Each structure stands twice: as structure tokens, then as C-alpha cells.
Amino acid sequence: MSTLLIAGSPSERSRSAALLDAVAQRLTVRGALVDRIHVRDLSPQALLLADTHHRSISQAVAQVAQARVLVVSTPVYKAAYSGVLKVFLDLLPQTALQGKTVLPLATGGSPHHMLALDYALRPVLQSLGAKHILPGVYATDAQVTVTPEGAYTVGRDIATRLDDAVNLLVTETLRPSPAQATRFAPVPFSQVRCSV
Template identity: 45%
Template sequence: MSYIVAISGSPSSESRSSILTNYLKREAEQNGIQIKEISVLDFEPDVLIRGIYDHPSILQVTQELKGASGVIIVSPVYKAAYSGALKTLLDLLPQDVLKDKPVFPLMVGGSGAHLLAIDYSLKPLLAALSAQTILKGVYVLDKFVDKSDLRNPIKDEEVQSKVTVQFKQFIEIVSNLRSSAELK
């Protein structure tokens, strides 16, 4: 069975990044697509900090990513880049873990000053992990994510439209790749 992996890079379980990850999971499931959620919080801090790349939890996430049809990465912006916890997790994975995978990046930040964080920090990291197709991605301002409305957390029509369009494009790419693989 085909599935997508959604990785939340937030070190907080109640963050806007986590809320957006859950939102996209529900959207995918409504379209009949299974999502496996991974959070940096799923890992023992010692595993990440000490770089234990052969720990069973790291080996498991590696297998889940290698078996995925696509990957969604959602991270808060800290100091103009993705979270350090996300970077630490991704550093422990094999360099080709995203090979042949489309990736949909989303970042959540406090100001428009970090609008290019996806292009200048996250995309180069994803490319280093051999991602096949990296969508444009969406940068979402904190103020547009309502933590009290888990069903429809995005409170700006333009941002909602961008997320919807990019997510549909991502699902289309995933579906096309899956169909091509089935024909082989």
C-alpha cells in the first residue's frame, strides 16, 4: 500500500507547524491517501543529540521514508532557517533517503522577513537528501494559523489557496509517480 510521510520539525506538540501537519494529514486521508506522521518529538533527545544514526528509531524512519510515495516537511522558522531538531533528525538519515520522492515543504514563521527561508535553507537541505521534486512550498505567517480551530486552522484566504494548490499539485505528482511505478 502506498503512503506519504509527513514530518513535523517542531519541538512543540502544540505548535502551528504540528497543527498544519495534522491538517494536511486530514486533507490527504479525505482523498484516500494514507499518511504516516513523524515528529522530531518521536525520538529520544539523546539519539538526536549524540547522532546515533543506527538507533532502531532512526532505522525505522529511514525505512518508512524509503517506502513512501512522497514526503511533506513542516517546520517552524528559527533564526531564518528550519528548526535545529529537524536538521538533527535529517542529518542522521542516509544521504539518498529522499531519492525519487516528491517533497512538499511548508514553513511557519513570525514575520515576512523570513519569507525566503524555504528557498535558502530548507530546499538546499532537501536537495542534499536527493529529493526528486521539491515543490515551491508555502511560507505561512504565525498570525494566519488559528491554534483553536484544528479543522480549518488557516485563517487567510490567499494562504489557504496557496496551501490547497500546492497540496493538490503534490498529490497529483505522487499519484502519477505511483501509477508509473505500477506500470513497470
């Protein structure tokens, strides 16, 4: 089972990428297989022209198809997720997320944009057929700071929320519950025998 991390920032290094890295570290420690797509690394021309036959696009779409879990990270611009991410999501087939669990992550300049996760990104993920969209994690610029060396550091409060989100992701999706593990296969009615 693979978990696909989708970085939806147009920048190579960003706060939203830092959130994604923090989730990747937590998943790896828990034994999950992690793969990643940086949307900014896909062919810009193929993205804008909706060329789904372009090698970089077809490979990314195949990665989405193979993953059971997706973690989508984006900066929030003008109260919506990034245009780069929007263009990529538009290229996915209508049922691309069918049966999949998605954890959305976002960063923005202030807490005023936190509803972009629920009112902008979540409806698109639902329209693509996601089975379960976990509660998202939103961080402000003050919660993901830049060190003097230029690295991003996730604040303690956001780290705790990421711990909770990854724990929920692992317990509900990546590991079957004991009830699921011991569940019997269904028996067709024609095979049911009873005596009185």
C-alpha cells in the same frame, strides 16, 4: 504508496503542526495513505549523538525509505528551519530522498522569514537527492491563529494555498497522468522489425 508527514517542531502543538494536520486531512480525503513522524518524539540522546542504531531513529529512517512522498513541516527560527529537524535530516543517508517528491511547509513570526524555505531547507532536501521539491507553503503567526480553547486554525488564504499544494502533489505524484497510464513498455532495438 505512502505519504510521510515529518513534524519538525520541538513543540508538541505548534502552528507548523497545524499546517501538517491540514495537509493530512486533505490527503486522507483524497485516499492517500498517510504516516507521520514527530521528530520531537524520537530519542533526544540518539538524535544528538547520531546513534542511527537506536530503535526510534532506525524506525524513522526506515519510514523515510519506504515513503514515496514526504511533507516536511517546520517553524522558522532565526531565518532557518528548526534545529530538531536539522539533526534528524543529518542522520539520513545521503540518498535518502532519491526518487521522492517533497512538499515543504513552514511557519514564522513574520513574512520576512519566508525565504528560509528556499534558502535554508530546499538545499538540504536537494542534497539528500529529492526528485522533485514542490513550491513550499509559508504561513505567518497571523495566518495560523490560536482559538480560545488552544487549538490552531489555518486562515482562509493559507487553506487555499494548501489546497493548491495538495492538488499539485496528488496530480503530479500520487496519481499517474493519463499519458503515463497508457505508455507502452520500451522495446529493445534488437526486437524492432520493419519492412519496406
